Amino acid sequence: MSKQFKFLIVGAGFAGCTFAERVSTQLNKKVLLVDKRSHIGGNAYDYYNEDGILIQKYGPHIFHTKSRKVWDYLSQFTEWNGYVHRVIAKVRDKEVYLPINIDTMELLYNRKFTAKGLKKYFGNKMVKMDKVKNSHDVVVSQVGEELYELFFKNYTKKQWGVYPEELDPQVTKRLQVRFNRDSRYFTDKYQGIPKYGFSRLFDKMLNNRNIHILLNTDYRKIIDVLKFDKIIFTGPIDYFFDYMYGKLPYRSLDFKFETLDIEKFQNAAVVNYPNDQDYTRITEFKHFYFQRHNKTTICYEFSKGDGDPYYPIPIPDYQKIYLKYKKEAEKLKNVYFVGRLAEYRYLNMDQVVNSALRVFKKIKHG
Numbered sequence: 001m002s003k004q005f006k007f008l009i010v011g012a013g014f015a016g017c018t019f020a021e022r023v024s025t026q027l028n029k030k031v032l033l034v035d036k037r038s039h040i041g042g043n044a045y046d047y048y049n050e051d052g053i054l055i056q057k058y059g060p061h062i063f064h065t066k067s068r069k070v071w072d073y074l075s076q077f078t079e080w081n082g083y084v085h086r087v088i089a090k091v092r093d094k095e096v097y098l099p100i101n102i103d104t105m106e107l108l109y110n111r112k113f114t115a116k117g118l119k120k121y122f123g124n125k126m127v128k129m130d131k132v133k134n135s136h137d138v139v140v141s142q143v144g145e146e147l148y149e150l151f152f153k154n155y156t157k158k159q160w161g162v163y164p165e166e167l168d169p170q171v172t173k174r175l176q177v178r179f180n181r182d183s184r185y186f187t188d189k190y191q192g193i194p195k196y197g198f199s200r201l202f203d204k205m206l207n208n209r210n211i212h213i214l215l216n217t218d219y220r221k222i223i224d225v226l227k228f229d230k231i232i233f234t235g236p237i238d239y240f241f242d243y244m245y246g247k248l249p250y251r252s253l254d255f256k257f258e259t260l261d262i263e264k265f266q267n268a269a270v271v272n273y274p275n276d277q278d279y280t281r282i283t284e285f286k287h288f289y290f291q292r293h294n295k296t297t298i299c300y301e302f303s304k305g306d307g308d309p310y311y312p313i314p315i316p317d318y319q320k321i322y323l324k325y326k327k328e329a330e331k332l333k334n335v336y337f338v339g340r341l342a343e344y345r346y347l348n349m350d351q352v353v354n355s356a357l358r359v360f361k362k363i364k365h366g
């Protein structure tokens with residue numbers, strides 16, 4: 001590996017691939033893109049399984065954004081298939097849509113609601129409080145204790161390992177209650193899935209001779225061998241600093257895949273199970289890609305406390321640890337930390353891309 005690289009980019013997910021594409025095309029600089037995994041694309045990686053069904057290896061990923069800039073940027077590398085995400089929750093032996101809307105409430109309570117009537121209903125149910133202190137407070141202050149117990153309490157415990165009372169309000173602050181019949185999970189103007197899959201999108205982003213990709217490699221194995229002008233780091237920030245302030249906690253995931261000899265298993269791509277089951281949700285991938293096949297592949301998703309880091313845990317004490325790492329990061333002139341793990345906060349895919357574009361602009365004009 002005798003090439004002279006100007007940039008080392010650690011992590012080949014959305015942040016890393018965006019940087020690699022921008023640096024290689026806009027600055028015409030050579031880039032080394034390194035990832036521990038055996039593939040590019042990070043958690044959005046998808047592939048055809050042995051039955052020829054296109055599946056997402058790390059759980060459901062649906063792109064959505066309000067940003068025309070981000071949408072136009074990614075649209076250089078893909079067409080979009082027009083998929084609109086809808087999520088079903090199974091509660092009380094019924095299938096209802098989330099977010100909670102008029103249809104949800106009518107199915108749940110077997111009665112009719114108008115927008116005005118639903119607002120009055122929640123007005124009587126919501127718990128009034130002077131200060132919202134945690135995720136539990138966010139929910140009950142909008143929909144009351146009954147729906148909190150039904151949809152949020154146990155699901156949150158499964159997802160995060162703690163009950164909502166222990167989590168920062170940000171976890172449920174985006175809770176939507178709709179006083180109409182809109183069953184879309186996302187209402188962003190731009191949404192969909194790459195027509196030929198996320199992996200094809202990443203392949204096109206990285207199709208540049210200035211980009212060299214090194215997989216199955218921890219960046220530490222090459223950091224002292226090669227010299228770089230700048231480093232873009234998208235992995236866990238605590239790992240970068242050798243856990244000098246202790247490990248930051250993350251939630252991880254387990255996935256159990258099954259291929260069934262039926263054309264369709266469930267009525268939506270994602271069905272949530274808030275209460276009785278050990279798994280949080282089941283994903284059926286054919287809904288995402290409109291794929292025709294006489295079989296279908298489903299995935300049971302289980303949240304756990306150890307394993308690959310997926311979700312930074314939004315608990316105030318952990319944020320204090322992160323801020324110590326952030327101060328260390330700010331001391332480094334030519335290292336940039338971008339992405340969910342590097343910034344220790346939950347970011348949607350579009351937010352990661354936007355953050356990467358913003359930091360690249362700063363580097364370009366800096």
